[in-house]
Amino acid sequence: MGGLDGPPKPPDAPHAPAKPGRSSILRPPDAPHAPAKPGRSSNSGPAPTVSPLEGLVYGFSVALTPTNIFACFVGVVVGTIVGILPGIGPVGAMALLLPTTFALEPATGLIMLAGIYYGSMYGGSTTSILVNVPGEAASVVTAIDGYQMTKRGRAGAALTVSGVGSFVAGSVGVVGIVLAASWLADQALRFGPPEYFAMALAGLMLLSRLSGGSVLHSFLMVAIGLALGTVGMEPISAIRRFTFGSTQLSQGIELVPVIMGLYGVAEILLIAEAGIRKAHIASIRWRELLPTPEEWRRSGWPIARGSVIGFLTGLIPGPATVLATFIAYSVERKVSRTPERFGQGAIEGVAGPEAANNGATAGAMVPLLSLGIPFSPATAILLGALMITGVTPGPLLISQRPDVFWGVVASMYVGNLILLILNLPLVGLFVSVLRLPQHVLATLVLLLCLVGAYSLNNSQLDLWVLVVFGILGYGLRKLAIDASPLVVALVLGPLMEKALVQTLFMERGNLLGILSRPLALSLLLLGVLALLVPPVMRLLRRPRIVPELSGASR
Amino acid sequence: MIERAVALAILVASGVYLGNAWPLPRGTAARPGAGMFPVAVGLFGMLVALTWLVSALRRAPAAAVPAIPADGFGRVIATGLALVGFCLVLPWLGYAIVAFLFAGVLLRRLGAGWTGALLVAAGSAAGSHYLFAVLLGVPLPRGIWE
Numbered sequence: 001m002g003g004l005d006g007p008p009k010p011p012d013a014p015h016a017p018a019k020p021g022r023s024s025i026l027r028p029p030d031a032p033h034a035p036a037k038p039g040r041s042s043n044s045g046p047a048p049t050v051s052p053l054e055g056l057v058y059g060f061s062v063a064l065t066p067t068n069i070f071a072c073f074v075g076v077v078v079g080t081i082v083g084i085l086p087g088i089g090p091v092g093a094m095a096l097l098l099p100t101t102f103a104l105e106p107a108t109g110l111i112m113l114a115g116i117y118y119g120s121m122y123g124g125s126t127t128s129i130l131v132n133v134p135g136e137a138a139s140v141v142t143a144i145d146g147y148q149m150t151k152r153g154r155a156g157a158a159l160t161v162s163g164v165g166s167f168v169a170g171s172v173g174v175v176g177i178v179l180a181a182s183w184l185a186d187q188a189l190r191f192g193p194p195e196y197f198a199m200a201l202a203g204l205m206l207l208s209r210l211s212g213g214s215v216l217h218s219f220l221m222v223a224i225g226l227a228l229g230t231v232g233m234e235p236i237s238a239i240r241r242f243t244f245g246s247t248q249l250s251q252g253i254e255l256v257p258v259i260m261g262l263y264g265v266a267e268i269l270l271i272a273e274a275g276i277r278k279a280h281i282a283s284i285r286w287r288e289l290l291p292t293p294e295e296w297r298r299s300g301w302p303i304a305r306g307s308v309i310g311f312l313t314g315l316i317p318g319p320a321t322v323l324a325t326f327i328a329y330s331v332e333r334k335v336s337r338t339p340e341r342f343g344q345g346a347i348e349g350v351a352g353p354e355a356a357n358n359g360a361t362a363g364a365m366v367p368l369l370s371l372g373i374p375f376s377p378a379t380a381i382l383l384g385a386l387m388i389t390g391v392t393p394g395p396l397l398i399s400q401r402p403d404v405f406w407g408v409v410a411s412m413y414v415g416n417l418i419l420l421i422l423n424l425p426l427v428g429l430f431v432s433v434l435r436l437p438q439h440v441l442a443t444l445v446l447l448l449c450l451v452g453a454y455s456l457n458n459s460q461l462d463l464w465v466l467v468v469f470g471i472l473g474y475g476l477r478k479l480a481i482d483a484s485p486l487v488v489a490l491v492l493g494p495l496m497e498k499a500l501v502q503t504l505f506m507e508r509g510n511l512l513g514i515l516s517r518p519l520a521l522s523l524l525l526l527g528v529l530a531l532l533v534p535p536v537m538r539l540l541r542r543p544r545i546v547p548e549l550s551g552a553s554r
Numbered sequence: 555m556i557e558r559a560v561a562l563a564i565l566v567a568s569g570v571y572l573g574n575a576w577p578l579p580r581g582t583a584a585r586p587g588a589g590m591f592p593v594a595v596g597l598f599g600m601l602v603a604l605t606w607l608v609s610a611l612r613r614a615p616a617a618a619v620p621a622i623p624a625d626g627f628g629r630v631i632a633t634g635l636a637l638v639g640f641c642l643v644l645p646w647l648g649y650a651i652v653a654f655l656f657a658g659v660l661l662r663r664l665g666a667g668w669t670g671a672l673l674v675a676a677g678s679a680a681g682s683h684y685l686f687a688v689l690l691g692v693p694l695p696r697g698i699w700e
Contacts (some may be wrong), residue, residue, distance in 0.1 A: 027625055099646075100690060216606050220564060223599035227571050234588035242574055243594060265637070271634045272664060273626040290674060439664035441659050446633070450640055450656075451649070451682050455692040463641045471634060479560065497591040509583030 052178040055398070058514020059406030063414050068111050068407065071104070072415045075112035080276060083139070084127050084433050085441065088119035089291050090265030094381040096254045096448050098388070098457045106389040107407040113385050114408055115415045117378050118170060118361040121321065121479035122419045123430065125162045129185045131153055138321035138357040140328045145342065145349030150344050153463055157291035161299045161347055162354040163423050169355035171308035172418030174310045174364020177369070177409050182396075185370035188395035191519070193502035194335035200228055200496040202527030203375055207317040207485050209530045221476075221485035228253050228486075229493025236501055248461040255384050255490060257453040257466040263468025264449045268442045270477060289424055291347070299351035302332050306355030313356070314363020319484060321360040328356035362412060368385065369405055373495070377487040566631035568603050586589030632663040648697025649687070655678035 001013035005149065010478050050058070051326070082093040090338050094113050101109030124139030149158040163548035167211060191199075228408045231242045232252030243249040306328040313324035332352040333342045365382075367373050372394030374380040386393050416452050421432070452464040507513030514520045575596045578589025622630070640656045647655075658675035666674065686692040 012626060023640075050675070077630075097598045099686075099692070216602060216609070220606060221598075221604055222570070223595060224564075227592070227597045227599060228566075230575075230592045237588045239578065242571075243587060258669050269633055270628050272629040273622060275626060275629070276663075301580055378613075413573070439661055439666050443660045443674065444678055446660065447653055447657055447682055450637070451653070451686050451692075451694070454644075454694070455686055455690065458693055460641065460645065463644070467634075467641055468638065474630070474650070475560075479557070493595075500591065501586050504583060509585075511583070528561040549695045550690060 003471045011345040055406045062407030063411035071108045071112040076119035077117020079116035080123035083120035083123020091377045095260040106391045107404045112413040114158040123358045129158045135197040141325040141353040148345035156289035165303040165351045167420040169359040172307040174413045181370040193499040193516045197499035198523040200492045203317040204319030205527030217481045218485045222489040225486040225489025233316040254464045261466045261469025262473035266473025269474040302348040302352035303385035306352040307359045309358020310356035313361040314360035321357045324356035324360040326354035328352040380491045401541045558610045565603035568599035649694035
């Protein structure tokens with residue numbers, strides 16, 4: 001290898017098998033296989049170049065087939081229900097339904113799972129507004145003003161504004177995905193292993209800063225996730241690592257039972273600890289659903305701002321949907337001429353955050369579809385679903401599998417429309433799900449988690465992984481440590497390792513060679529700045545505050 | 555106290571991981587081997603765990619974890635044991651029986667009456683078996699029915 005005409009070629013890893021199985025899920029998208037330098041031929045063949053509009057029209061022709069409409073309908077209804085139910089979140093539900101997508105076309109399966117993701121945002125707001133019980137973390141902010149509106153008899157208006165806001169944000173998000181993802185995918189074709197390594201590293205750094213809690217805890221989760229990602233066959237030399245002689249372990253640790261355990265089982269253990277509670281559910285009359293003209297007027301700009309804030313936040317690694325709602329709420333409060341109304345039932349406090357959390361689900365699809373890199377547990381599940389069906393997300397997805405890319409994007413618009421039509425008239429029916437006794441719900445969810453985990457590979461190992469990570473997830477929740485860096489690191493770890501090894505081959509062992517590549521350098525700087533700026537700012541502020549305080553005390 | 559114990563446990567786990575990664579071929583910088591990345595991850599994990607442990611030791615021991623009421627803790631333990639039990643006996647008794655027992659025991663422990671627990675357990679075991687084994691064709695363990 002090597003020779004006189006250039007650096008030694010990085011070895012190519014074996015391609016992921018396109019069959020359902022643990023290796024196909026865990027193996028990272030073959031991102032570094034994308035042409036590392038201009039001139040290297042891609043394996044995509046002659047890719048027809050279509051404009052975003054043509055692509056979207058084609059996407060609607062895929063999304064509007066009876067099968068895909070039904071998949072979308074099932075996804076958004078399940079999403080709404082899991083959003084309503086405190087306990088199983090969208091990630092757990094997506095993981096749970098993953099085995100049902102094995103038999104489906106890739107686009108159909110992904111349409112259903114994506115429907116659960118954004119559908120849960122609608123459902124979460126319903127219980128926040130009516131019962132003051134956020135079904136989802138992303139709906140916590142909605143409860144502040146939404147429940148106050150319910151107490152004042154304006155629950156219907158809050159639900160309508162929330163539904164319309166989510167729909168508008170979802171539609172804006174579709175436009176955003178079309179523009180951003182196609183552009184990013186074009187750019188990403190120029191990425192080589194150093195860029196992918198830098199992006200994964202910067203993503204983990206950003207995630208550690210943004211995932212809430214201490215950076216130390218996030219780093220710890222990242223370390224555990226990376227370590228778990230090294231279990232199994234090493235992608236380049238095929239050496240077995242940390243398998244302890246187990247054939248099953250040599251294929252790696254499956255992502256889905258890890259997520260089911262950390263989110264689904266852990267949440268049920270928390271419900272078991274809290275004991276059985278009964279929710280008091282407010283009833284809604286049809287005529288109460290219509291907001292007044294003043295409420296519409298007050299909601300317009302917050303929905304517009306929330307949609308944009310949400311979409312942009314969704315592009316960043318981390319708990320985008322949650323973060324977006326907090327940012328949108330704080331922006332609305334700042335721009336309001338009457339900020340004292342916030343917390344007392346201000347409709348802007350419902351409109352902005354509800355638009356933002358839906359916008360964020362759309363934004364989070366951009367790095368997944370265009371780069372093949374998931375920055376959240378929910379998009380990691382979507383990646384798993386794609387890999388299971390033999391589709392490799394990444395820059396070549398648009399040209400190689402336009403049905404998947406455009407079909408899923410168009411289905412998001414269709415799904416948002418279904419949600420808007422379903423959610424308002426059927427709000428009473430959806431909320432009645434809360435009347436299901438919690439012990440029955442907990443038992444059913446656990447049973448589904450167990451059989452769902454087993455069915456991935458018909459493997460006892462996956463059951464143990466589920467239980468171990470369920471207990472770990474419960475412990476993490478008690479210690480107030482966010483598990484999402486672990487999940488993302490587990491997915492990004494193998495990709496990072498492969499890109500790192502290939503980079504070292506390319507640069508003849510000089511890792512600092514990455515710094516000579518502008519994009520990789522920019523990404524690394526972004527990650528480092530995200531980590532360093534907040535503590536440096538705190539340090540800079542501290543000396544100013546002390547004299548002020550001492551002066552005040554005098 | 556719990557925080558210190560957890561930090562120590564993770565430090566030990568990182569050490570064990572690093573110990574297992576060390577013998578793997580690390581190669582050279584220009585030709586990295588299968589052990590290079592795991593060693594780096596192990597060192598990173600140890601460093602983070604050590605930092606956490608030191609910072610936990612330097613702080614006054616505070617209640618990092620809110621106290622769990624005894625009955626709540628009992629339900630968590632019961633649920634955890636039911637999960638472990640499910641995994642242990644599944645290959646011998648088969649899915650249908652184990653799912654029924656799991657659901658029944660858990661429902662009773664979480665507060666359901668006998669009749670409700672038995673009915674829901676039977677329904678959920680049969681329903682999940684039908685969905686996964688019949689509709690989706692998953693070969694669920696049959697245990698003694700094999």
